[in-house]
Amino acid sequence: MSERFCYRCGINESEGGPLIDGLCQVCYRKENPVLLVEGEVNTELCQNCGSYKRRGVWVDPKTYELEELIFEVAENALLEALEDSFNDKIREYEVVSPEELEEIDELPVGRAVVSFEPIDFHVEYFPAVITYNVRVKARIHELQRELHDERKHVTVYIRQTVCPRCSKFLGGYFEAILQVRAEDRPLGEEERKAIGELVEEKVDEIMQRDRMGFIQDTIEKEEGLDFYMGSTSSARKLAQAIKERFGGTINEAYELVGVDRQTSKEVYRTSVSIRIPKFRRGDIVADRRGNVYEVERVDGKGLSLRNLSTWESEHLDWKTAKREKVDTVEHEESEAMVTSLSPEEVQLMDMETYETYELERPPMGLSEGEVYRIVGVRGRKYFLEKKE
Ligand SMILES: [Zn+2]
Numbered sequence: 001m002s003e004r005f006c007y008r009c010g011i012n013e014s015e016g017g018p019l020i021d022g023l024c025q026v027c028y029r030k031e032n033p034v035l036l037v038e039g040e041v042n043t044e045l046c047q048n049c050g051s052y053k054r055r056g057v058w059v060d061p062k063t064y065e066l067e068e069l070i071f072e073v074a075e076n077a078l079l080e081a082l083e084d085s086f087n088d089k090i091r092e093y094e095v096v097s098p099e100e101l102e103e104i105d106e107l108p109v110g111r112a113v114v115s116f117e118p119i120d121f122h123v124e125y126f127p128a129v130i131t132y133n134v135r136v137k138a139r140i141h142e143l144q145r146e147l148h149d150e151r152k153h154v155t156v157y158i159r160q161t162v163c164p165r166c167s168k169f170l171g172g173y174f175e176a177i178l179q180v181r182a183e184d185r186p187l188g189e190e191e192r193k194a195i196g197e198l199v200e201e202k203v204d205e206i207m208q209r210d211r212m213g214f215i216q217d218t219i220e221k222e223e224g225l226d227f228y229m230g231s232t233s234s235a236r237k238l239a240q241a242i243k244e245r246f247g248g249t250i251n252e253a254y255e256l257v258g259v260d261r262q263t264s265k266e267v268y269r270t271s272v273s274i275r276i277p278k279f280r281r282g283d284i285v286a287d288r289r290g291n292v293y294e295v296e297r298v299d300g301k302g303l304s305l306r307n308l309s310t311w312e313s314e315h316l317d318w319k320t321a322k323r324e325k326v327d328t329v330e331h332e333e334s335e336a337m338v339t340s341l342s343p344e345e346v347q348l349m350d351m352e353t354y355e356t357y358e359l360e361r362p363p364m365g366l367s368e369g370e371v372y373r374i375v376g377v378r379g380r381k382y383f384l385e386k387k388e
């Protein structure tokens, strides 16, 4: 059998072989490089929110510390550029440290390992520039004696832009209005504060999955709060969260606001309204049988009431409360001093009018000379819990 020679460099197979496709080992690697990335890669990040494109989709960064963020964006762009330019025969790759890569001398066919490290950069102003030293080891043919081992300097330019979400946000865009109201009364100060906090906390959570879930604007109205939301689903989720905490009913309405010029589809704006119950802690209410209660607690499930005659507490779900016709009643609060106590009765003196009157002794600790809160409903008087 006659000796074969590399057609490129002429070395004989016994010295430079085994030949692959007529080439010696060295010429085969030279003719079939794996690291084909361009020396320059361009990428951008949003100057408003720090997000950047990963495989064409805007994503939020892992870090908001500017220098780390720039490296995160640059590395993402570098890896995408590497991946897109690898020799076709590379089917999978792994990123390792330069030290680990140094140690690798065997790989299955179709596999590459990559390391990169920044060797020169400035990140103090834009465009930020980072030059990486990239090294790849790979095997693309089973007859290869040695792995491909290629290096290249790749410079990544990071420019600033405004992502589509932020450009909508900065342009005042909103898709839905979330209206928070209370039934038959304006929203109270404490409720506004609690709802504001709940909404802020919930929006952070929503934004992790719905980038358009932002609050464009919050408007304080006499009757309640309006939140201008970037997405309808975010407005719905917030309404649900408020309902779970405070109870109430949710309604949606749609308003035609125009026609999209590009798609000629009609554009609607959604109003999601959540109306929380009118009851608040401390309210005096009565049911259809005339029992008088003080509201102890209100939540998404219902309300806790304390019967002012028996001093027993009960929890009513919203359905039951409605069936029992629980509603606020007119009442007058006053203060009275206990002037004498008997096992069944209490004698009191009104602190304003000095009138004296008697009440059935309630199941609470009373002492002579002390002043108590009294509430009068439909001509009857009841003790309220003593204020701390
Ligand atoms: Zn050769």
Ligand SMILES: [Zn+2]
Residues within 6 Å of the ligand: 046, 047, 048, 049, 050, 051, 162, 163, 164, 165, 166, 167
């Ligand atoms: Zn942005």
